[in-house]
Amino acid sequence: MRVRPLLGALGAALLLSAGCGIPASSDVRVDGKAGTATGAGSSNGRSSEPPSRTASGSDNAAFVRNFLSAAAGEPDRAYERVKAFIAPEHRPRLQDKQGSEVVLNVVRLGETVFTFNSDSTTTVKITVQQIGVLRTNGTLAPPVATEKQYEFRLRSAALGGVGSDERAGQYLLDPPNALLLSDVALQQYYQDESIYFWNSDRTRLVPDQRYLPYAVPDERRVNEVVRWLVGGPSDWLRPGVVGLPDGTELINNATGANNRWEVNLDMSGDDQSRVDQVITQLAWSLGDLPGELELKIRNNSQPVQDLDERRKAQPLYPVREDPQRYGVYEGAIRPLDFAGEPSGVVPLTPEVNRAIVSAGLARGVNRVLAALVVTSGKDRQRLAVGAGADTVAALGRSAGEYVSISRPVWLRTADTRPAQGLVVADSRLYRFDEAARMSQVPLNLPTPDVTAVAAALDGQRIALIAGGQLYVAALTLDGSGSGLSIGPPRALVTSLTNLTAVDWIGEDRLVVAGSVGQPAIYEISVDGALETPLRTDVGAKVNHLTAYPTNRSLRAPTGAYMYEANKVAYRSSPSERIVPEQVRDVPTPPAGVRPSNPSAPFFLY
Known part of the structure; x- marks a missing residue:
């Protein structure tokens, strides 16, 4: 059986995420005995956390969709979330990496084939297009993996297994040794944002696309954006822009309460015009975040800035609104x-x-x-x-x-x-x-x-x-x-x-x-x-x-x-x-x- 979705664009992907869970660009083919289709997951739009292993019940397509979403969110728990989908005896096949080494292989799904086996397992073959590698700094780097297809099996948790004490839902067997994230999950669980770097002569801000998990609470958003700026631009953008001065570091964490945000930087130089440019850079990199910003340079406070007023006073581009x-x-x-x-x-x-x-x-x-x-x-x-x-x-x-x-x-x-x-x-x-x-x-x-x-x-x-x-x-x-x-x-x-x-x-x-x-x-x-x-x-x-x-x-x-x-x-x-x-x-x-x-x-x- 093949199902060819007739809806287009992201709307179709999100609608399908509430049904069979296969993105709009993919086909589904089922070989063997058909299983029982049940509802899968939540349909209330974007949320901060992907569904749990048991959320899909016995729906194979929904389980695969949820498995390809499990890595979404804050990277320090990515392996934990993904391994929850894998049968206990097969979890060692997915080798953990820590800290900045945690990367997600973002894939676009093609055809998905389910084959029902005589041992009551289901073999799943998914055809993919490797899109890129999502790093912990929010950048999507060019793809490293070359696989065009992944194959694994599904087993009902009710059948038990080595170390299995949970009998609800399903488990995945023979997992890929990589954290996979579908492009649909990237759209659903991450906010794509722009941070800004000055061009080489510091006359224009240039955007740099990043992804921030919805799971990151608002009070930590400022901290993440500042860390991205300190870390410098994306690799491909680096030749055309300049980062913060060499050696710049964030002192403690950026903090905020009642729409007042405090950022303390250890930044070299005493050029006030450069400090002023950093304030403008921060104002735009924080998106539409309202409130006031107090920038400190080595604990020395700069005048408090209203973020909205700074953005109005320093527009990104001098263009007309009526082309x-x-x-x-x-x-x-x-x-x-x-x-x-x-x-x-x-x-x-x-x-x-x-x-x-x-x-x-x-x-x-x-x-x-x-x-x-x-x-x-x-x-x-x-x-x-x-x-x-x-x-x-x-x-x-x-x-x-x-x-x-x-x-x-x-x-x-x-x-x-x-x-x-x-x-x-x-x-x-x-x-x-x-x-x-x-x-x-x-x-x-x-x-x-x-x-x-x-x-x-x-x-x-x-x-x-x-x-x-x-x-x-x-x-x-x-x-x-x-x-x-x-x-x-x-x-x-x-x-x-x-x-x-x-x-x-x-x-x-x-x-x-x-x-x-x-x-x-x-x-x-x-x-x-x-x-x-x-x-x-x-x-x-x-x-x-x-x-x-x-x-x-x-x-x-x-x-x-x-x-x-x-x-x-x-x-x-x-x-x-x-x-x-x-x-x-x-x-x-x-x-x-x-x-x-x-x-x-x-x-x-």
Whole structure:
């Protein structure tokens, strides 16, 4: 028997967690004699502790789901919780590790097969995709395990066994010698959070995704966040940011009562501006935690800070809350009109607003930046780049011509240094500057063939598609704005195959186009662990994708991403085709002439 879930996204996973317990992406096949299905676990949403061994009764699927949740929570008891599911005589097969060595292998489930045996046991085979390793510092590191399948057996506790004194529920036999955690359990028992590190010139905070168990009480949340900051950034992010000064340590534990939090750091240096930056870093890293913060440096108190006021005074990103939509129509950029949304003026003079294929426009400090892909002769393209206070009137053009150029993206800065951006031309990644000078960017990847590039709002992180694989990497920009280097790219594991397009839709979220048997668009976390299907009925390969990257300061607009497939442009949420009537500032075509389709939509913010 096979059960194919018809519900999508996280909602399906959580609904299924109250039923058979198999995530939305998996199949279930039962071989042999069918057992009795019973209800499994609680359906009241997220909780701090995973279900106990006996919570699933005799329901095999629910037992497996609960076993793959048992490691969730505070790491010092992870082995204890998992071993409670294992028959006493088989517990030595799972070798304990202590302290910082406790890691959870996060897996995405594929097919689960149950085979009923003549000795009254049940053999379980689960097909998995290794997503990563969840460490005690809350980071999800790249996967280490290579197993694509795990096999073990189940036995009714009523049958007894060596050392068994509990006759309720079931036990697991022949356990894997690793702590396994399903991606559904990661979503259900952990809060994904961002802590923040300053970029190399300390002009912008850059988010770093972490996971905090719901089991950690609120009064310890501050302590955990401070420890994460003291421990430094994630490995892949490290080249693009700076940590706290070397040797910084937390003195005692961070404490709090009545919304007043005290943090005492042993931190070198007497630079007051640096201390002030640490306060801002803490305010944002504590999320939406209300109240007051008293930071002490070697027991010397700094002025007490209201956390909400500090966040308001030091915003994460200088962006507008009302992004404007544009598209390309008959070779020119035109505003797009949607009810209830602002519609802007094209920031290009008519003389340069022509022969355009796609565009990347951005608001810099007191100016507008334009990077345009323009036609150049028969079947060739060039990159055209310019800047202006309100309107771009002149463009520099790339020296070389290319068969194909992707949508260019700007790397945003918080100051007036010369701007630079990234673009893919003929399957190679290039850096470009305001004069349209292009230089190829070396990448340490298995393949040099790049399909797409996207830049995060902080200007220090990028996402790449190369060889059909999704990567993220940190950037290091030099102080003059004349160059950059890319840290070692991190490959992300995803259910999608044949990836074609990517953009940032949030601080720690990407929107990615690929295939799950048919063209689809997914939202994927920056570490690849969390997936949400957005569109699974696209119908054709997506060759252009753009999004507005919201964050904790800015709400998401309706239709936060747009895309193009089969030469037709679409707006999301609700999904609708962008039609010629929504293109502003164009003359009505003569009678009998069919209007063109708008293409290459994008946001200006």
